[in-house]
Amino acid sequence: MGTLAAFFILSAVTLIPAVVVVTSKNIVRSALALVPTFFGITGLYILLRAEFVAGIQVLIYAGAITVLILFVIMLTEGGTGIRIRQVNEQVPVGALASAVLAALLIWVFLRTPWPQGPGALPEYTAAQIGTTLLSSMVLVFEVTSLVLLISLIGAIIIARRER
Amino acid sequence: MNWGAEIAKAVLAAVGMFTFLAIVAAMFGVLLERKIGGWIQSRLGPKHVGPQGLLQTLADTLKLLQKEHITPRAADAVVFNTAPLVVATAGLMGWLVIPFGTLGGTVLVVRDLNIGILFFAAMASMTVIGILAGGWSSNNKYSLLGALRSASQMISYELPLGMALVAVAMEAGTLSTVGIVRAQDGWMGSFIFRQFPAFVIFLVAATAEVNRVPFDLPEAESELVAGYLSEYSGMRFSLFMLGEYAEMFAMAAMTTTLFLGGWKGPLLPPLVWFFLKMYLVVFFMMWVRWTFPRFRLDQLLSLCWKVLLPAGLIWILISGYRITF
Amino acid sequence: MLLLDWLYVAAFAVIGLLLAALSLAIVWVLSPRSAYPQKRMTYESGVVPIGQAWAQFNIRYYLFGLVFVIFAVEVIYLYPWAIVFRQLGKFAFFEMLIFLVVLLLGLAYAWRKGALEWT
Numbered sequence: 001m002g003t004l005a006a007f008f009i010l011s012a013v014t015l016i017p018a019v020v021v022v023t024s025k026n027i028v029r030s031a032l033a034l035v036p037t038f039f040g041i042t043g044l045y046i047l048l049r050a051e052f053v054a055g056i057q058v059l060i061y062a063g064a065i066t067v068l069i070l071f072v073i074m075l076t077e078g079g080t081g082i083r084i085r086q087v088n089e090q091v092p093v094g095a096l097a098s099a100v101l102a103a104l105l106i107w108v109f110l111r112t113p114w115p116q117g118p119g120a121l122p123e124y125t126a127a128q129i130g131t132t133l134l135s136s137m138v139l140v141f142e143v144t145s146l147v148l149l150i151s152l153i154g155a156i157i158i159a160r161r162e163r
Numbered sequence: 164m165n166w167g168a169e170i171a172k173a174v175l176a177a178v179g180m181f182t183f184l185a186i187v188a189a190m191f192g193v194l195l196e197r198k199i200g201g202w203i204q205s206r207l208g209p210k211h212v213g214p215q216g217l218l219q220t221l222a223d224t225l226k227l228l229q230k231e232h233i234t235p236r237a238a239d240a241v242v243f244n245t246a247p248l249v250v251a252t253a254g255l256m257g258w259l260v261i262p263f264g265t266l267g268g269t270v271l272v273v274r275d276l277n278i279g280i281l282f283f284a285a286m287a288s289m290t291v292i293g294i295l296a297g298g299w300s301s302n303n304k305y306s307l308l309g310a311l312r313s314a315s316q317m318i319s320y321e322l323p324l325g326m327a328l329v330a331v332a333m334e335a336g337t338l339s340t341v342g343i344v345r346a347q348d349g350w351m352g353s354f355i356f357r358q359f360p361a362f363v364i365f366l367v368a369a370t371a372e373v374n375r376v377p378f379d380l381p382e383a384e385s386e387l388v389a390g391y392l393s394e395y396s397g398m399r400f401s402l403f404m405l406g407e408y409a410e411m412f413a414m415a416a417m418t419t420t421l422f423l424g425g426w427k428g429p430l431l432p433p434l435v436w437f438f439l440k441m442y443l444v445v446f447f448m449m450w451v452r453w454t455f456p457r458f459r460l461d462q463l464l465s466l467c468w469k470v471l472l473p474a475g476l477i478w479i480l481i482s483g484y485r486i487t488f
Numbered sequence: 489m490l491l492l493d494w495l496y497v498a499a500f501a502v503i504g505l506l507l508a509a510l511s512l513a514i515v516w517v518l519s520p521r522s523a524y525p526q527k528r529m530t531y532e533s534g535v536v537p538i539g540q541a542w543a544q545f546n547i548r549y550y551l552f553g554l555v556f557v558i559f560a561v562e563v564i565y566l567y568p569w570a571i572v573f574r575q576l577g578k579f580a581f582f583e584m585l586i587f588l589v590v591l592l593l594g595l596a597y598a599w600r601k602g603a604l605e606w607t
Contacts, residue, residue: 248508487574
């Protein structure tokens with residue numbers, strides 16, 4: 001019961017600011033409204049017993065990505081407080097696409113056989129993640145460093161060309 | 164488990180911690196800062212309200228509570244009034260994982276989270292959002308400039324801070340703060356000896372994270388008229404200050420936990436040891452504040468990206484090598 | 489236990505925001521009100537401000553933001569490694585050595601290209 005109530009509260013915390021993100025006329029406010037959304041998702045991770053992922057969610061998304069988004073907005077015209085419309089004449093097409101996607105997701109959700117076992121949920125601890133990363137997922141782990149390197153180089157090249 | 168009782172206990176713990184911070188970190192901390200500043204600069208500091216000026220900050224708080232609530236016409240009112248709340252709360256959150264000591268076998272910590280130090284780093288990073296929001300919403304040139312400087316400084320120094328945390332986690336083999344204190348046995352077992360470079364990196368990065376001299380250019384009174392705080396007055400200003408001092412004391416408490424052996428020490432009770440060590444670090448930070456001039460922005464970022472960051476990475480590798488082989 | 493831990497986290501967040509808001513509510517009750525137009529003007533050391541502050545900002549902030557996000561992700565990978573590498577032995581150390589050397593190369597590249605300069 002408690003978990004279900006927590007789930008609904010967290011969903012509200014996630015969804016209500018998300019609506020603000022897509023409807024606000026001020027794009028800086030949109031960016032700031034992302035923060036409570038990220039916190040709602042953090043709570044959902046906790047309900048799934050993924051504590052370490054929740055920590056990452058706050059540190060990377062709420063702490064880092066939001067600041068990056070704000071810097072990008074301040075770089076462009078959006079930071080000058082101009083009021084924009086977030087919708088254009090393509091609303092019907094967009095609504096149709098969202099409806100199709102939602103139907104698809106619900107269909108997949110209903111068709112998937114969800115495994116149900118006895119006992120408590122397993123906890124995804126940092127130690128387990130570390131062991132997995134360094135043993136069976138070692139190739140993925142090393143490729144990740146290359147991906148990070150490439151994104152670093154790409155970021156520098158793009159940003160410097162604009163100067 | 165009785166969830167109602169647990170919620171009541173959690174709320175009580177939160178209210179208790181907030182009161183503790185408002186009194187110890189903000190009120191007493193500001194008084195301490197002014198007294199130490201006066202002492203270093205050969206003047207008296209606050210002296211008239213109460214014995215030896217002890218009630219000065221109490222009087223200031225009462226005064227600030229009666230100040231008019233001014234929101235500039237050009238400001239974005241909603242964001243402008245929410246930002247101080249975010250900064251004050253971010254200052255409070257880090258204290259959740261600080262172990263104060265032991266009392267009859269139980270550890271005095273609100274919750275010993277499994278991801279303790281990662282949680283601490285995550286909560287410290289939330290201050291940036293509050294400062295950026297406050298600086299932007301003021302719609303003041305100084306505020307925005309101060310906020311952007313502050314944000315670029317704080318995100319930069321988060322990296323060496325995180326690396327110092329990782330170095331300690333390597334030594335202790337856990338992310339839990341209580342586990343880290345337990346891993347430091349005896350006097351020479353304190354991680355300040357085995358992890359001295361990490362200690363230096365952490366202390367420098369922590370000072371920069373809380374925007375204190377010599378890293379206080381976001382506030383730079385003489386050039387930016389207090390930076391992101393320009394438009395804030397009265398209670399909202401004091402909420403920013405509460406957040407800042409709570410964060411500074413949290414950084415000192417974290418230094419104690421990570422490097423100085425937490426509550427451990429001979430003879431005296433654990434709680435006394437913890438506060439002694441924490442106030443030693445607090446005193447050091449205040450001493451630095453009243454002694455050094457301010458960095459330039461390019462010097463500040465060079466120090467982070469070209470000295471602390473490579474040093475942190477290489478120190479992690481050295482520690483890893485030492486522990487593995 | 490984990491859910492209980494985070495119940496405290498949620499309580500701290502909610503109570504922190506509420507108490508801070510409460511202090512503003514007290515101010516609302518206690519404080520005098522005399523807002524005349526000049527008082528609510530943007531502060532610019534006594535000069536009447538020209539234009540508004542919301543201007544476009546320098547790309548340097550963005551560049552530092554990007555490099556920061558990449559290294560923040562990297563530090564995240566260090567945490568799980570830090571608490572298990574002792575049990576996993578030499579192999580884990582060399583894996584992290586490769587990971588970190590690749591990223592140090594990235595840092596060296598950024599340094600060389602002047603992305604770390606504030607000019």
